[in-house]
Amino acid sequence: MSKTLLYGATKVDETNAAYAAVGSLEQFQWKNRVVVIFPDTDNARAARQENMLLADREGLSERDVVVLKVAEGSVRAIFGAAESLDAGVLEQELIGLSAGEFAAVLVGKDGTVKLNVREPVSSGELFAIIDAMPVRAAEAADAKDQS
Template identity: 30%
Template structure:
């Protein structure tokens, strides 16, 4: 039983590591989400713990659609109450994680996924594992994304 739990934790850590590093390099000095304004679209995933099954499922879905994720200039933020929180592969301290929870009205035991637009505004909120095709459809319906797509097809 203990070995099984340890193997699960190792697998989870690997998923988080792969997802956070494979989704692109950290932005220089990105201490605030405002540093991404007009450049990237943060997808913030809030969970009680790093081992929450909904978080693990969400990270797996993001990794499975990595090209679509990157093509839409997205950056991943994982904010957990217990464990290490990251934004764009960079660890954020507990104070910053709590500030994000407070800013977006997310309780310590809640699971929620927020899409933040390049303008810094909240564009979508779901309280379960997100359907990423629906998230991508929201982005694709944005005027700024329409301009991006008209500049040429993405790599996906």
């Protein structure tokens, strides 16, 4: 049974090793937040998720977000850049779903899972979760000090 906890505005799914860094995404640690989309059989929810996120490219860029899609045994960067990622390892580490089930997973800059959902999430909801993270608050404070 999966249980989702709410810490401040950050949802954490304890069944997916939420407190351990996601090794396969190590190249992004302390540089980027990563949203990984796993498509459903007909790709409807995945396409909706992609469209919602890509509608605010500026918001993604401002928050250092890379968006990846894992489909048909490969990983494709939808927004941002990524190198040499193994789709099978990502599936194992992040979701453990049956083939054809939709999931979207947010991994923070610290490399831990911050959100794991089975329905598309709006960019506003995603940004609210990111903006509530301590690392993001520090980034915002640094940007304010520099302006």
